[in-house]
Amino acid sequence: MSVLYLVIPIALLMSGGSVAVFLWAVKRGQFDDVSTPAVRMLHDDDVGSRDPGKEPQAPGSTPPS
Amino acid sequence: MPAAMTRDLDATAEGGQFPDTCAAVAQVVDCSHCGLPVAPADVVAQSPQQFCCNGCAAVYSAIYQQGLERYYQLRQQAGKAEPTRSSGRSYTELDDQAFRDLHVRTLPSGMDQVELYLQGVHCSACVWIVERLTQILPGVVGSRLDLHRQSAEIVWDPAQVALSEIARKIDVFGYPVHPFRGASTRLLRRQEERTLLMRIGLAWAVSGNVMMMSLSLYAGWFSDMDADTTQLFRWVSMFVTLPSLLWSAQPFYQGAWSALKTRLLHMDLPVAIGLSAGYLGGAWNVLRGQGEIYFDSVASLIFLLLVGRWVQLRQRRQASDAAELLFSLAPSAVHLVDARGAVQDVAIERVQVGDVVEVRSGEAFPTDGVIDQGSTTVDASVLTGESRPVEVGVGERVHAGTTNLASQVRVRTEHTGEGTRVGKLMQAVEEAARRRAPIVALADAIVGKFVAVILSLAALTALLWWYLDPAMALDNAVALLIVTCPCALGLATPLAVHAAVGRAARLGILIKGGDVVERLSKPATVLFDKTGTLTQGKVTLQATAGDEAVFPLVLALERQSSHPLARAVVQAWPGLAAPEAQDVEQTVGGGLRGVIGGQVVTVGSPEFVLSQTRTRVEITRQDLSRSGATNPIEGAHLRPTQQANGTGEIRPDFPRALTLGPSALLAGSPSAFATGFDAQAQVAQWAERAITPVLVAVDGQVRAALGFGDAVRPDAAACIAALRQFGCRVGILSGDHPRVVAAVAAQLGLDADLCWGGASPEAKLARVELEKARGDVVMVGDGVNDAAALAAATVGISVHGGAEASLQAADAFLTRPGLEPVVELIEGAKRTVAVIRRNIAFSLVYNLVGVVLAVSGVLNPLFAAVLMPLSSLTVVSSSFRSRTFARRGAE
Incomplete structure (x- = not known):
């Protein structure tokens, strides 16, 4: 069972990593608004735009989808 | 007076008395931009695009020029929505320094940032077009819409574009723009929400990992796990639980600490005791290498309790978010008249004492002041509770918050902001809210x-086992503490309230806090405001009497006036065809007079109409005696009149009146006229019902009477009956005239001892506090004048359409018109409290089982780990499956 001494730290590192990612996401405001992104993702940015080179820059913390 | 001559208006309207002149359009064409029907005259044949007005056509082509035609596709996918309409405002007030100081933040990059409330955004097309602002307007750097809060965060370069231009652009798309009033508190709240979410995330990860370890340990009981491995799992669980215990569970320690300091017992105290006892006991057992550990229970306790907190936080936010949106709708711009007489839109904060502001018809007065120019009718019901509109002229005082009904006036400001009557009332509201004692949650x-009980039981267990088996004493005491940690008890109230408040919100009832539900569940004295709450809050035509043949003549006159009573007539008879009236003149505070088809028609207050007819009698007498007077008007002692229709010269057809015969005229009383219509009896009868009479005279002959009043809401009687069934006493507390209040009370069958009229806002507050000495008081109101009473009452409910101040003061507010939601609210509250009681009973039973197991020493961590989630699950399902708030009649 000595493999446990290796596997448990690895498992803990992995879950620690995902907790860190979650905290980072919350701090950046990813969970502030959970209803609009569901709608926003349906839009294709390029259709109809005469200026496709310039991506709109978001004022909030979330990157443009 | 035969009763058959008085008929209710409803019967007239429904009976199809008047032919409907609005012919149905054969085929309705919708405007390509706004979606409203296009007038048949404006339909362009063979064109794929149809527009209802030039504005829509302009917006349509603007959207196409920007290459944004996809907006219409998206809108179609989102389904049929409300028509898109722009308000066409200039929004120059957004460029004011006063506005900037309050709402605009400058980012480190030199860009400006503001949060705006966009009225009417609701679908993916809205998100799309608003977020394309960056492509439409050079200078806009970012635009991001939050659909749920209906707010947009705009970042722009002030050197390139003005905020007013951005606002106008958004307005063109059909979303009127309002400054977001709650922006400052939002930042704080956002931080609070984020921190709690992070605590939950960590607690969740920890409980999951510890659970894995524990599962291995439990499995190890049945298949001999070697001591080294067991000890490894125990050590790892102990360390993994630590971050959750130290950081995630902090709110519970803080709550427990403040509970100890204030000596008010709070749920956090037993939670903190259970958590720390469980962890410390477990850690001791890990160190000495034997005994039970409860790390899995501790970790999942923290997680579950934090979820309960989260639910509670969100539910409080929902109601206050909704209230903030409503506040944002309050006017923020004022039409300021400068020294040269030019009108300019500025932010309301910039107006100072002495400034002249212009207030247009339909707008609310922004400040307290004196009319400088013009005259109008004011609806002051929000401040005074008086249902009848008040006439004001130059030199008379108007108050902020009241509504200008008739025509544009200019007001010289005397007080602004907190100095206004409304401002002072709001201070009283805050005062009353502070005085209110917090209730202790169930x-x-x-x-x-x-x-x-728990602490003494733990001590007892320790003592008992000290005698039986000293090695087990500590273990069993700790087991008891952890198993009785009130997880289900802690979740019982927030979950039940959350589920109920969510249901209520879907019914248009917004509740500001969980304690409101508990306070509403007991029978109380329910006091209603009258104007706008029990009644419709606007003057309508309620009854008619006399000769119906003159109604078209009345309508012909009333169409020319903007007086509220005149508007009520026009509204009441939409289908009635009326002839053209000439030479219409309006007497302020009196009535209207005009010539229709050669007949002189007078419509107005009884005094006015009778003075006119008596004048006529006098004139005719004079005419009879010295036949051939050149200008009969000169001798008529008419009050100063306002020309309503051009320069119309009055040419009453006097000889016609003479044909009636001198005997009838000389009798002097209208009742003696040929039609046999007894106007005086009718007026007297209406006076008892507090109906305002208006008489109609044709050629000096009173032919009909119209009764106006503020109609009682159709559901008021049913609502009162339902409240009585709940054991509530029902009364009225109104600022309107006591006679009107008495009439409404009689109509609704209310106890006269519980009905008060003529109450000022201060008197309302005093009355509510007096009644509170006798028991719980629920105040239902809508106006600023109710606000202090709403705040002081055990529970204040603000009805649909209530003033900003009343929303702020109330504990619950209704977004659905009518009084039915009031009953639903109280009924739902009762049911919710029943659910809470059931939840508490459940969790106490689980705790009892746990105590028995722990005291008898047979409790092991596996039992605890199963018992705890099971009890929580029971509470959760019990909370969400119960029917609490529901529409009445929809079983």
Whole structure:
């Protein structure tokens, strides 16, 4: 069972990593608004735009989808 | 007076008395931009695009020029929505320094940032077009819409574009723009929400990992796990639980600490005791290498309790978010008249004492002041509760918050902001809210005993086992503390309230806090405001009497006036065809007079109409005696009149009146006229019902009477009956005239002892506090004048359409018109409290089982780990499956 001494730290590192990612996401405001992104993702940015080179820059913390 | 001559208006309207002149359009064409029907005259044949007006056509082509035609596709996918309409405002007030100071933040990059409330955004097309602002307007750097809060965060370069231009652009798309009033508190709240979410995330990860370890340990009981491995799992669980215990569970320690300091027992205290006892006991056992550990229970307790907190936080936010949106709708711009007489839109904060502001018809007065120019009718019901509109002229005082009904006036400001009457009332509201004692939540009420019982039981267990088996004493005491940690009890109230408040919100009832539900569940004295709450809050035509043949003549006159009573007539008879009226003149405070088809028609207050007819009698007498007077008007002692229709010269057809015969005229009383219509009896009868009479005279002959009043809401009687069934006493507390209040009370069958009229806002407050000495008081109101009473009452409910101040003061507010939601609210509250009681009973039973197991020493961590989630699950399902708030009649 000595493999446990290796596997448990690895498992803990992995879950620690995902907790860190979650905290980072919350701090950046990813969970502030959970209803609009569901709608926003349906839009294709390029259709109809005469200026496709310039991506709109978001004022909030979330990157443009 | 035969009763058959008085008929209710409803009967007239429904009976199809008047032919409907609005012919149905054969085929309705919708405007390509706004979606409203296009007038048949404006339909362009063979064109794929149809527009209802030039504005829509302009917006349509603007959207196409920007290459944004996809907006219409997206809108179609989102389904049929409300028509898109722009308000066409200039929004120059957004460029004011006063506005900037309050709402605009400058980012480190030199860009400006503001949060705006966009009225009417609701679908993916809205998100799309608003977020394309960056492509439409050079200078806009970012635009991001939050659909749920209906707010947009705009970042722009002030050197390139003005905020007013951005606002106008958004307005063109059909979303009127309002400054977001709650922006400052939002930042704080956002931080609070984020921190709690992070605590939950960590607690969740920890409980998951510890659970894995524990599962291995439990499995190890049945298949001999070697001691080294067991000890490894125990050590790892102990360390993994630590971050959750130290950081995630902090709110519970803080709550427990402040509970100890204030000596008010709170649920957090037993939670903190259970958590720390469980962890410390477990850690001791890990160190000495034997005994039970409860790390899995501790970790999942923290997680579950934090979820309960989260639910509670979100539910409080929902109601206050909704209230903030409503506040944002309050006017923020004022039409300021400068020294040269030019009108300019500025932010309301910039107006100072002495400034002249212009207030247009339909707008609310922004400040307290004196009319400088013009005259109008004011609806002051929001401040005074008086249902009848008040006439004001130059030199008379108007108050902020009241509504200008008739025509544009200019007001010289005397007080602004907190100095206004409304501002002073709001201070009284805050005062009343501060004085109100907080109620002890049902669950917290039993916590005191709970803590005492648990601690003594733990001591008892330790003592008992000290005698039986000293090695087990500590273990069993710890087991008891952890198994009785009131997880289900802690979740019982927030979950039940959350589920109920969510249901209520879907019914258009927004509740500001969980304690409101508990306070509403007991029978109370329910006091209603009259104007706008029990009644419709606007003057309508309620009854008619006399000769119906003159109604078209009345309508012909009333169409020319903007007086509220005149508007009520026009509204009441939409289908009635009326002839053209000439030479219409309006007497302020009196009535209207005009010539229709050669007949002189007078419509107005009884005094006015009778003075006119008596004048006529006098004139005719004079005419009879010295036949051939050149200008009969000169001798008529008419009050100063306002020309309503051009320069119309009055040419009453006097000889016609003479044909009636001198005997009838000389009798002097209208009742003696040929039609046999007894106007005086009718007026007297209406006076008892507090109906305002208006008489109609044709050629000096009173032919009909119209009764106006503020109609009682159709559902008021049913609502009162339902409240009585709940054991509530029902009364009225109104600022309107006592006679009107008495009439409404009689109509609704209310106890006269519980009905008060003529109450000022201060008197309302005093009355509510007096009644509170006798028991719980629920105040239902809508106006600023109710606000202090709403705040002082045990529970204040603001009805649909209530003033900003009343929304702020109330504990619950209704977004659905009518009084039915009031009944639903109280009924739902009763049901919710029943659910809370059931939840508490459940969790106490689980705790009892746990105590028995722990005291008898057979409790092991596996039992605890199963028992705890099971009890929580029961509470969760019990909370969400119960029917609490529901529409009445929809079983």
